[in-house]
Amino acid sequence: MNRDVIAGSLTLAVGVATLWLVARLPADAGGTAGAAYVPKLVAYGVLATGAFISAQGLRTPAKMVAWSWRPISALVLGVLAFGVLVEHAGLVLASGCCAFVGSLAAPFPGWKQRGVTILVICVLAVVIFKYLLGLNISVWPTWIS
Amino acid sequence: MDLLNNLIYGMGVALSLQNLGFCFLGATLGTLIGVLPGIGPLATFSILLPISFYLPPVGAIIMLSGVYYGAQYGGSITSILVNIPGEASTVVTCLDGHQMALQGRAGAALAVAALGSFFAGCVVTLFIAIAGPTLVKLALLFGPEEYVALLTLGLVSGVLLSGGSIAKAIAMVLIGILLSLVGMDVNSGVERFTFGIFELSDGLGFTAVSIGLFGIAEIASSLEDTHGEGRKIEKIDRLWPTRDDFKRSWAPVLRGTALGTLLGILPGGGGTIAAFGAYSLERKVSRRPEMFGRGAVEGVAGPEAANNAASQANFIPMLSLGIPPNALMALMMGAMITHGITPGPQVMVRQPDLFWGLIASMWIGNLILVILNLPLIGIWVSLLRIKYVFLFPGILVLAAIGAFAESNQAFDIYVLTGFAVLGYALKKLDFPVAPLLLGLVLGKQLDEQLRRALLLSDGDWMTFTRHPIALGLLMFTAMLAVLIALPSLRRSRDEALQGEESASSSAPKSPIA
Numbered sequence: 001m002n003r004d005v006i007a008g009s010l011t012l013a014v015g016v017a018t019l020w021l022v023a024r025l026p027a028d029a030g031g032t033a034g035a036a037y038v039p040k041l042v043a044y045g046v047l048a049t050g051a052f053i054s055a056q057g058l059r060t061p062a063k064m065v066a067w068s069w070r071p072i073s074a075l076v077l078g079v080l081a082f083g084v085l086v087e088h089a090g091l092v093l094a095s096g097c098c099a100f101v102g103s104l105a106a107p108f109p110g111w112k113q114r115g116v117t118i119l120v121i122c123v124l125a126v127v128i129f130k131y132l133l134g135l136n137i138s139v140w141p142t143w144i145s
Numbered sequence: 146m147d148l149l150n151n152l153i154y155g156m157g158v159a160l161s162l163q164n165l166g167f168c169f170l171g172a173t174l175g176t177l178i179g180v181l182p183g184i185g186p187l188a189t190f191s192i193l194l195p196i197s198f199y200l201p202p203v204g205a206i207i208m209l210s211g212v213y214y215g216a217q218y219g220g221s222i223t224s225i226l227v228n229i230p231g232e233a234s235t236v237v238t239c240l241d242g243h244q245m246a247l248q249g250r251a252g253a254a255l256a257v258a259a260l261g262s263f264f265a266g267c268v269v270t271l272f273i274a275i276a277g278p279t280l281v282k283l284a285l286l287f288g289p290e291e292y293v294a295l296l297t298l299g300l301v302s303g304v305l306l307s308g309g310s311i312a313k314a315i316a317m318v319l320i321g322i323l324l325s326l327v328g329m330d331v332n333s334g335v336e337r338f339t340f341g342i343f344e345l346s347d348g349l350g351f352t353a354v355s356i357g358l359f360g361i362a363e364i365a366s367s368l369e370d371t372h373g374e375g376r377k378i379e380k381i382d383r384l385w386p387t388r389d390d391f392k393r394s395w396a397p398v399l400r401g402t403a404l405g406t407l408l409g410i411l412p413g414g415g416g417t418i419a420a421f422g423a424y425s426l427e428r429k430v431s432r433r434p435e436m437f438g439r440g441a442v443e444g445v446a447g448p449e450a451a452n453n454a455a456s457q458a459n460f461i462p463m464l465s466l467g468i469p470p471n472a473l474m475a476l477m478m479g480a481m482i483t484h485g486i487t488p489g490p491q492v493m494v495r496q497p498d499l500f501w502g503l504i505a506s507m508w509i510g511n512l513i514l515v516i517l518n519l520p521l522i523g524i525w526v527s528l529l530r531i532k533y534v535f536l537f538p539g540i541l542v543l544a545a546i547g548a549f550a551e552s553n554q555a556f557d558i559y560v561l562t563g564f565a566v567l568g569y570a571l572k573k574l575d576f577p578v579a580p581l582l583l584g585l586v587l588g589k590q591l592d593e594q595l596r597r598a599l600l601l602s603d604g605d606w607m608t609f610t611r612h613p614i615a616l617g618l619l620m621f622t623a624m625l626a627v628l629i630a631l632p633s634l635r636r637s638r639d640e641a642l643q644g645e646e647s648a649s650s651s652a653p654k655s656p657i658a
Contacts, residue, residue: 004310007474007574011316018323018338025335033596033604042319049316056312065573072365072569075541076562079361082545091546097543100536105370106534108540108585113535129546133199136489136553 001064004057011050018043028078071105085088089142152274155501158203159509164243167204168506171211172513178212179219179235181536186216187579188363191355192475192540194483194546202484203499207506209480210460212267213473214507217416217453218514221258222525225251225445226379232417234452237424241437241444246379248440253386257394259518261446262453262603265402266511267458272406273464274504277493279466284490289598290609294618296591299468303583303624311630313576321584324349326592344556351371351479353548353557354585357564358571358578360544362539365569381522386442394446395429401450408451415471416452423451457507463488464500468587472579475586483551 018039025036046093082098099118129135158164178189190212197205220235238258247255269496287295300322304314306512327338328348339345386394404426405419427447428437437444464470469488478488482587486492486499493500516524571578602608609615 003574007313007576011320012575014320014323021338025337026333033599035333035335037599038592039326040324042322046316046319046323049319051311052312053310053316056310062575064501065456067569067573068369072362072566074557074563075361075365078541079537079545079548079558079565081564083549083555084543086545086549086558095542095546098542102541103534103538105365106537107522108534117538121542124539125542125546129196129550131615133196135199135546135550137549 002057003062003064005054005062006057006064008050008052008057010052010055011046014049015047015050016041018046074105075102078105086137089128089141090138090142091126092122092139093141095122148274151278151497151501152505154497155505158498158502158628159207159505163201164207164502164506165509167200167208168211168510171213171511172215172218172510172517174208175212175215175217175228176219176222176514176517176525177528177639179216180222180528181531186213186220187355187472187476188360189216191352191359191472191543192357192547194352194476194480195460195550197480198301198483198551202481202486203502205484206477206481206486206499206503207485209509210503211513213477214453214456214510215514215517217456218259218262218518219525221262221449222255222522223524223529225254225386226247226257226381226526227529234420234456235449236417237420237448238445240424241439241441242311243379243399244438244440245442245445246381247475249379249380251379251439253390253442254445255381255522256386257390257442257446258449259451261394261398261401261450261598263421263511263515264398265450266406266457267508268402268515269406269409269454270511272458273461273507274501276410277460277465277500277504280461281490281493284466285494287490287603287614288612291613292594293591293598294609294612294615294622295466295468296594298618298622298625299470299587300580300583301464301626302470302643303580305625305628309575309577314580317576318584321581321586322588322591324354324581325585325588331593333406336418342556348589349585350548350551350557351483351585352551354564355479355582356393356544356548357478357561358581361541361561361565362568362572362578364540365565366572367370367533368537381526390442393442397423397443397447398450398466400426400430401447402454405451405454406458407630409435409455409470410461419451419455420448423447436598451515453511460503460507464503465490467590469583471581475582478586495610510553540618569648574594 022036022039022043025039026034038063078098078101082094082102085097087096096118100114103117105115108117126139130137130139157607159168168646174189174193175186178186190209193209193212198471200208205460217234221238221242223240224235225246242254242258244249261290279398300318304311323338325348327345329336329339329346336346384442401423402420404423405416408419408422411413424437424444424447427441428434431437431443432439434443459470459474462470463478464475467478467487469478486496544561545558547579549555550556551557571581598608599606609619
């Protein structure tokens with residue numbers, strides 16, 4: 001896989017998508033620049049650079065570097081878990097789940113260390129955000145309190 | 146004298162117990178960022194943004210500024226002791242600083258770095274107090290044409306200051322502009338790129354986007370690079386430099402301060418370029434160039450003064466013109482906007498307490514940093530030994546709460562995760578991410594001002610040639626663009642900006658081969 005051809009094609013895709021999305025907006029509002037004017041202008045620029053990046057990729061091929069899926073997916077899932085839980089399950093559960101799922105991104109020395117780390121994080125989260133900064137967020141699940 | 150009165154007024158603001166506390170907190174956090182492995186200033190800065198929303202505006206900006214220049218100090222600690230730049234702008238400090246540490250002179254290197262930075266910080270603070278108001282007077286004459294020109298200059302220099310492929314940097318700036326246009330168009334009330342999602346009509350949450358792009362993506366790549374291990378640290382014996390060190394350092398510090406200030410005001414110039422510039426300058430003027438790279442104290446003093454001078458001088462264009470010269474300043478500007486402060490010439494006029502308080506706090510912050518970095522160095526060294534695996538889950542939770550706290554809606558967290566994946570993909574595709582942020586911060590203004598300018602001129606693009614300041618700025622921009630394109634300059638730019646984004650993560654790498 002050629003890294004820069006992928007990069008260029010994705011850039012081109014952004015340009016095309018932008019043009020498509022603003023197609024229905026007025027570029028011209030009674031003789032002056034309308035809402036679509038700048039996006040269109042920028043989109044043409046994006047298309048041009050996308051084409052240039054792809055062309056350069058074909059001339060001097062660079063290999064796509066390997067992705068390591070574990071760190072990024074564990075981190076993203078951890079944050080997602082927080083988002084799903086925070087409004088109803090409260091800060092403690094949301095932080096705990098986020099820290100646990102996120103911690104799977106890297107090998108820990110042991111489960112005990114992992115547990116202690118998560119516990120410390122939950123306590124700190126409550127102390128800092130609830131008590132020091134006064135965040136409007138419930139600590140425990142709403143179905144308990 | 147006006148200047149003196151203003152500075153005294155600023156001191157009054159900065160020395161209030163509350164603001165002093167924020168300044169101390171910021172400086173401490175900044176040093177912490179510089180020292181802790183695996184998380185650079187951009188990432189931490191974006192994660193700390195939402196916390197600042199709970200503080201009063203002046204205090205928040207003072208704290209964030211403390212974080213900003215504190216990171217410079219902290220970054221040099223890891224450069225000297227571990228040979229890993231905590232910050233891109235302290236990459237050169239590794240060269241001679243770490244050599245000094247290997248020769249058992251880590252203490253002297255740390256002291257010279259801290260004192261040199263302190264001196265530079267003091268001089269630049271005074272310089273901002275003088276140059277800021279002058280620029281503000283000029284900026285008050287600006288109309289939409291001048292702003293368009295200025296914004297263009299800011300965006301083009303955003304391309305200049307990013308490392309790597311220029312085409313990719315341009316693509317990033319442009320995509321950043323597009324992202325900034327998400328939401329309701331203020332001129333026509335039409336919604337752009339909102340896909341009918343209610344939460345998007347206000348635009349993308351700036352914090353969520355920056356935490357995703359920088360915070361999460363950076364944690365992921367540093368976990369990949371280091372697997373969460375700790376690092377080897379050199380010992381510190383004697384903290385005070387020798388007389389010889391002092392004698393060799395004072396002139397480089399002066400030169401570094403001057404060079405750094407100059408490069409810091411120019412768009413596109415930042416701490417990194419200033420430090421590299423100062424290093425090569427010192428090597429050129431030195432009577433013992435062969436010592437450079439083998440523990441020459443001049444090679445620590447010059448660049449350290451220069452990077453601190455530049456990073457503080459970066460405030461000048463941001464505070465007086467509203468144009469952030471780099472991604473960190475763009476984040477700072479985002480923070481000010483969230484606090485209802487529009488960075489630009491109006492700040493000094495309407496919020497003198499913020500303007501002068503911030504300037505005075507910089508001086509105090511620099512003093513605090515010298516104390517934090519020299520007598521208390523032991524604390525930071527012990528922090529350096531913490532394994533990254535114990536830190537990153539906490540950073541992750543901090544990031545999640547931060548994104549949520551900005552507007553108390555879970556939607557922002559979903560935005561964050563989307564941009565986290567995007568940020569990671571962009572890194573893998575070798576796109577520089579910082580220009581995207583610049584586009585995101587400046588894009589909306591560019592849209593508004595450009596359309597205003599075209600409205601005033603009945604759609605005639607030649608209007609820009611009829612405004613001398615705008616024309617001058619655009620010509621300067623064009624010159625800059627040509628300079629970027631010149632192959633010889635491009636090579637030295639790449640050298641100077643090598644690892645601009647990745648150096649801030651913990652990836653161990655030798656700074657210059």
